[in-house]
Amino acid sequence: MAHKKEAAWRLKRVELQLESEKASKRREKMEEIEAKVRALREEQRLAMERIDAEYREQIAGLRRDADAKEQKLVEQWAAKHVRLSKFLEQVGSSGGGAAAARGRRPAGRNRVWSTPNLCRSSDSTLNL
Template sequence: PQLGSRSPFSVASDHRYITGHTIEILAPVFAAAAICLSPASDGSDLEKTYRDPKPPPFTLYQSHHLLFYLIHHLKRFQFLLFMAAPPLPPWLSSPSVTLSLSPSTAAPSASSPHLHIEKAAAFDLAECCRDLEEKHSALAAHKKEAAWHLRRVEKQLEAEKACRRREMIEEVEAKVRQLREEQAVALERIDAEYKEQLMVLRRDAEAKEQKLVEQWAAKHAKVRRLMEQMGCCRR
């Protein structure tokens, strides 16, 4: 059905339905706004509602769908408030009557207190939704900034880790190079000591050999003299 063909009573019934439905939605999140919007028969029920609020089934930032859900119902709520306003009669809507009427003769439109209360409640609801949207945007910006800082810290840690690994590798290579140099020096020293010991042993062996040669020559000369003496005696 078109909007113009709807009666004010059906619009008002939809208005009351969306008001109560909005109260049920906002009760876990905005307890104070729900108390202002909920119809109470007497002060005792209002105080009881304020004293014993229903526990929220979820936290404020647990679901991102709550923001879009509230904005959707807020737009529908404002549209129903606009549609629930009493329309002007056809004879007042004509241009001639509108131009002929003066501000002194124009009668003030009768406004019901219930409509003013609902408009105030809708204004509070819009403020709450705007505040919720701002906090949601701030939370998204904070998450984005935190993610950026986290990536930056991760990059710094990776750079520090790579630098430390490179320093450790260079330090190990320097130690290995130093150990190799020390090993080469030790091998040279051992080789020099070995050569010196070999020279000493060779000199000792040569001296012993020379002494043995001299002893053998002396004995050979002695034997030859003895044989010469024996030959002389036989003659």
């Protein structure tokens, strides 16, 4: 009977040891998987930061381009305005200003009114 009790005790001890080893292996595997998940999350975070940085860089580039184009248009409009103002001053200060206001040709000239080429750019937005 003592032999049976000892065998049962040893069997129970081996079972407990196996259960402990099983739990330890499970814990190790879970820690390994959790470490992999943390590494993947860190990799994902870094990838998202890179994407965000690229996006911000592209947006900044687009804004710079838009600002440069807007400035160019402002300069073009200002130049056209100056040319138009000068032209209007020339027309207004020419000798036939009063005759032109009455809808007739200036006296002494037998040619058709002509306007100078005010816009030499190939810009198709507005050619004055």
